[in-house]
Amino acid sequence: MLKPSNRFTIELKRLAFEHFDSCTNCGHKFVEAEHYCSGYLANDEPAYLCDDCSGELTELAARIYFIPQPYEIPTANAKLWRYMDFTKYVSLLSSRGLYFTRTDCFEDIFEGAKGLKKNKAKWDSHYLEFFRSAIKNPPEGYRCELSDSEVDEQAQKLLSDLETGGEAHKRRTFVSCWHEGEHESEAMWRLYSSFLANAVAVRTSYQNLYVSLGRDPSIKIGRIKYIDLKKNYAGVNDAFWRKRKSFEHEREVRALLLDFKCQDLGKIVPCDLEVLIEEVFVSPKAPPWFVRLVNDVNEKYGVTVKVSPSELVEEPFF
Numbered sequence: 001m002l003k004p005s006n007r008f009t010i011e012l013k014r015l016a017f018e019h020f021d022s023c024t025n026c027g028h029k030f031v032e033a034e035h036y037c038s039g040y041l042a043n044d045e046p047a048y049l050c051d052d053c054s055g056e057l058t059e060l061a062a063r064i065y066f067i068p069q070p071y072e073i074p075t076a077n078a079k080l081w082r083y084m085d086f087t088k089y090v091s092l093l094s095s096r097g098l099y100f101t102r103t104d105c106f107e108d109i110f111e112g113a114k115g116l117k118k119n120k121a122k123w124d125s126h127y128l129e130f131f132r133s134a135i136k137n138p139p140e141g142y143r144c145e146l147s148d149s150e151v152d153e154q155a156q157k158l159l160s161d162l163e164t165g166g167e168a169h170k171r172r173t174f175v176s177c178w179h180e181g182e183h184e185s186e187a188m189w190r191l192y193s194s195f196l197a198n199a200v201a202v203r204t205s206y207q208n209l210y211v212s213l214g215r216d217p218s219i220k221i222g223r224i225k226y227i228d229l230k231k232n233y234a235g236v237n238d239a240f241w242r243k244r245k246s247f248e249h250e251r252e253v254r255a256l257l258l259d260f261k262c263q264d265l266g267k268i269v270p271c272d273l274e275v276l277i278e279e280v281f282v283s284p285k286a287p288p289w290f291v292r293l294v295n296d297v298n299e300k301y302g303v304t305v306k307v308s309p310s311e312l313v314e315e316p317f318f
């Protein structure tokens with residue numbers, strides 16, 4: 001096995017992001033705890049390989065323990081919707097960027113939470129036991145010289161760091177939320193735009209959202225999983241990808257990024273609007289001239305995109 005160089009070009013990071021659970025040579029699907037190798041072939045072409053194929057590498061960047069993503073990735077053409085009022089739409093156009101909200105600014109106080117407070121004791125004792133066992137059983141070649149009470153003290157400290165870290169993480173995590181669905185959603189019009197007359201829905205797809213944000217491997221895009229917190233916890237890596245069952249109707253797909261420096265309540269990430277916006281629908285409550293207004297601002301900001309009336313205003317026959 002080659003010595004790891006720890007050199008990761010953006011091309012290698014993208015390849016790893018886009019093929020995160022499969023070998024780019026033989027297609028083998030990785031399972032948890034298996035190792036994979038990322039590196040480069042003879043012509044410096046990036047490769048992301050299973051151990052069996054890793055002989056092809058001329059440079060090994062790293063051999064890594066595979067941990068599955070804490071979220072599912074939608075199919076490339078899965079339709080994603082963002083409902084917003086007109087001012088937010090104009091801001092999207094004028095800034096040419098997608099607004100990511102800091103997660104401690106959301107109304108849902110469970111954003112980033114690991115469980116219900118009343119069940120915390122069970123969670124704490126699980127992690128205390130986990131930390132005690134890790135301290136007492138260090139890697140090969142090391143010995144634990146601590147007394148039981150010292151082990152306890154260190155385990156308590158790690159648990160408290162975990163909790164402080166969880167709180168701080170909310171201020172470093174920024175997300176842009178989308179609704180996944182084949183069709184326009186009446187419920188989402190109500191929920192995200194209060195059914196305003198001056199609201200629009202922007203439709204994109206998973207692939208176009210990813211490409212419009214510059215195929216940036218540091219921005220994760222995936223589905224929220226809805227869990228029953230009465231019976232479950234969100235794991236340490238899962239917290240921002242889990243919500244309570246009562247939010248299931250949102251069918252949320254989120255783009256998520258970490259920023260350790262930004263102190264603002266949100267941040268604008270540059271976005272290629274021509275790629276992002278497949279079509280814009282105006283509110284079912286909008287007056288007929290509103291389509292023209294949306295077209296006018298699109299033109300003002302040089303964005304060519306189809307604007308349509310809501311499909312909900314089609315007339316029935318009986």
Ligand SMILES: [Zn+2]
Binds near residue numbers: 023025027049051052
């Ligand atoms: Zn392979």
